[in-house]
Amino acid sequence: MKIQKQAVRIRKLVKIFPSHTEPVIAVQEFNIDISKGEVAIILGPSGCGKSTVIRMIAGLEKPTSGILLVNDKSVEKPLLECSMVFQSYTSFPWLSVIENIAFGLRYTGKNSSLRERKEKAKHYAKLVGLEEFEDNYINTLSGGMKQRVAIASALATDPEILLMDEPFGALDSQTRMVMQEHLLKIVEETDKTVILVTHDIEEALLLGDRIYICTARPARILEEIDVPFPHPRTAKTRNLKGFFDLKHVIFNLLRDHVTAKELEQAYLNRRSR
């Protein structure tokens, strides 16, 4: 077993955003444990506050209350052992693909020369299949390629934990499927802990070892599901019978919840009028 220790431990996590009218409770009573080497998926409807959870793990937001430990350390600021891939394209347009991938290598603490950094970046460019576009500027790439650069940049610093906040959310569905397979190959090859936030059930099932299903705002854990499909997974995993069954189970769970939530919201809106 490669699973030995907790990479992330979250207890009673709460995040409240202050606002002019009334404070928005984005995350409430959130409890999860993510083991080392696990691919954990936080799955939930759009705008449910799941992004807030991963941003807190990353150290980009401060929790209002609760316990949040990464490698048994409390997260005060962004940690070096975490890398993050964002939904928006965050690769720097003023740098070439290879320079983007090498960006974080400057800060890894190993005093490597520019040549060594580029050499290492080349390895990761190859890993995401961009070796032919190393000198391209980001704006010359397609959305899928931009996200591959972002994934390569995040991996290049060799983080223990890879955080991904709806990395394929802005892509069309065909590109998204291709990207999921790209990511699957990468994830299968490494023993990194991966935390992926998504609203795409298939993506969750294809990539995840364990899925945490979230309620709509405020985000709370509705259900935890262990994904039983064997490793190594490939695109063909999508065709397993269990894949469809599990997809339906999750879909029904989310649908009932979302519908109930919508009705409740509509009812509240009517009353407040």
Next chain:
Amino acid sequence: MKEYESHKNKRKRYWGILPFVGVSFLWLFMEHVIKVPPIFLPPLEDMPIILWHMFTQENILSDLGVSIYRVLLGFFIAVLISTPLGILMGYSKKMSRLFDPIIGFIRYMPVPVFIPLTILWFGSGNSQKMIIIFLGAFFQLVLMVEDAAKSVRKDFYEAATMLGAPKHDLVLRVLWPAALPQIFDSYRICIGWAWTYLVVAEIVGATTGIGYYVIKAQRYLLVPQIFAAMVLIGLLGMFTDIFLTWIHKRLFPWDEKQEKE
């Protein structure tokens, strides 16, 4: 697709000449059909001769040179100080709260208002002209650079932070390169205003420079010379602009805004 577009663009590139032709015809129309007296509107046909005369007999090049020197130096000093200050104000809310009011206050004082005072303090030489240009350019530039710095996408900072970049590198390696195209654009726009202030300062009090040349021509009622000097100033500005736009393209091939053009 791209080839087609570039072909279309090539054909339209020289459209900008048409308005010049239009203005020339209007000029000729006023001159020959309406018969505006030459004391108000000198003949267009005489312009080349007058320009030739200005360059060979009146040594207009030295006046132009003096003016260019003043603009460049005054503007350069303004750029040198306003750029770091504007970036600091764009990056840190504290700094922008500290300096925004005073800069907003001084910025609205018309620069020509400073001319009498600066002549009193510094005379009418080069340093007074440069101070006027500095005052005219600096306060505009600071706010424009600040604006450019503020418009840098916030998720770039987050991405860089996640990759391990410390705070000073967020400024040096993210804000600076990300904002530079827009900052450079502010320089291009601002140097035009610097020219205006210089000519005003030279008309009010100077013994050299293109503005002085114009006021001298007015005293002797040399209307053609005034027109020719105006044309020269316009040409100089236009070529500065074309040059800076060209440099912009060379420096920032990755900039999205120009790709759309």
